[in-house]
Amino acid sequence: MAENEADAAPPEDNQKIIQPKKLYLKDVSFETPNSPRIFTKKWEAEINVEFQISATEIDTDLYEVVITLTVTTSTSGETAYLAEVHQAGIFVMQGFDAQDLHQKQNVYCVRILYPYASAAVSDLVSRGGFPQLVLSPLNFAQIYSNRTNRPGESTSEDSEETEQQQA
Numbered sequence: 828m829a830e831n832e833a834d835a836a837p838p839e840d841n842q843k844i845i846q847p848k849k850l851y852l853k854d855v856s857f858e859t860p861n862s863p864r865i866f867t868k869k870w871e872a873e874i875n876v877e878f879q880i881s882a883t884e885i886d887t888d889l890y891e892v893v894i895t896l897t898v899t900t901s902t903s904g905e906t907a908y909l910a911e912v913h914q915a916g917i918f919v920m921q922g923f924d925a926q927d928l929h930q931k932q933n934v935y936c937v938r939i940l941y942p943y944a945s946a947a948v949s950d951l952v953s954r955g956g957f958p959q960l961v962l963s964p965l966n967f968a969q970i971y972s973n974r975t976n977r978p979g980e981s982t983s984e985d986s987e988e989t990e991q992q993q994a
Contacts, residue, residue, distance in 0.1 A: 843922035844888075845931055847939055853893060854913035857951045861905045866956065868903045875899045876962060878944075882932040888921040892936040896944040898952070898960065910951045914944035930975075934967045941965060 859865065879895040893915040900907045918936055920928060945962045952960040 841922060843927075844919060845935055846919040847916055847936075848889075848919055849917040850940065850943060851915055852912065852943075852947060853915040854911075855947065855951065856909070856911040857955055858909045859907065859955055860909070861907065862956075865902065865905060865907045868905070870958065871902050872907065872958070873901045874960070875901075878941075878965075880933055880937055882929075882936070885917070888919055890918050890920050890932060890936075892916050892918060892932050892940065894937050894940045894944050896941075896948055896962075898948050898962075900952075900957070900960075908952065908955055908957060910948045910955075912944045912947045912951070914940045914947065916940050930971060933971050937967045941967070 875898070877897045877899075879897075880892070881895075882890055882892045885891050893913055895911065895913050897909070897911045899909045916936060916939060918932075920931060923931060941964075948962065949960050952958075
């Protein structure tokens with residue numbers, strides 16, 4: 828019984844909390860601009876993967892974090908498909924200063940969202956009639972560190988970050 832009371836105790840004012848409240852697909856797009864002709868070409872895929880991260884405060888200590896994952900694949904110099912997914916989550920984030928909050932949104936929250944976004948893109952590509960696409964895991968802590976250590980870079984509470992990766 829004492830354990831349950833301890834679990835139900837309200838958090839201290841200086842306690843740091845990150846808790847996902849809701850994960851959802853905010854927007855999805857899939858285009859095959861050169862179909863059906865593209866299906867007759869020899870498949871030598873050139874894959875370009877880009878992602879953006881944005882975070883917005885929607886209420887006190889409540890934030891929406893969105894990762895936008897865009898995959899453009901070409902073969903024989905023509906675009907085979909373009910798939911874009913906006914995977915979002917609502918997170919309770921309490922007790923962080925602005926710099927720590929920005930880092931948690933761009934690393935911790937994105938680590939949670941990326942697998943969902945990656946799976947959604949993979950499903951779109953397969954349903955579009957193309958070979959299975961499995962995106963590599965990304966080290967968001969390293970990406971964040973590299974990005975914030977660039978001269979002239981600044982961090983803000985409402986952020987929008989863009990990274991590009993050639994697959």
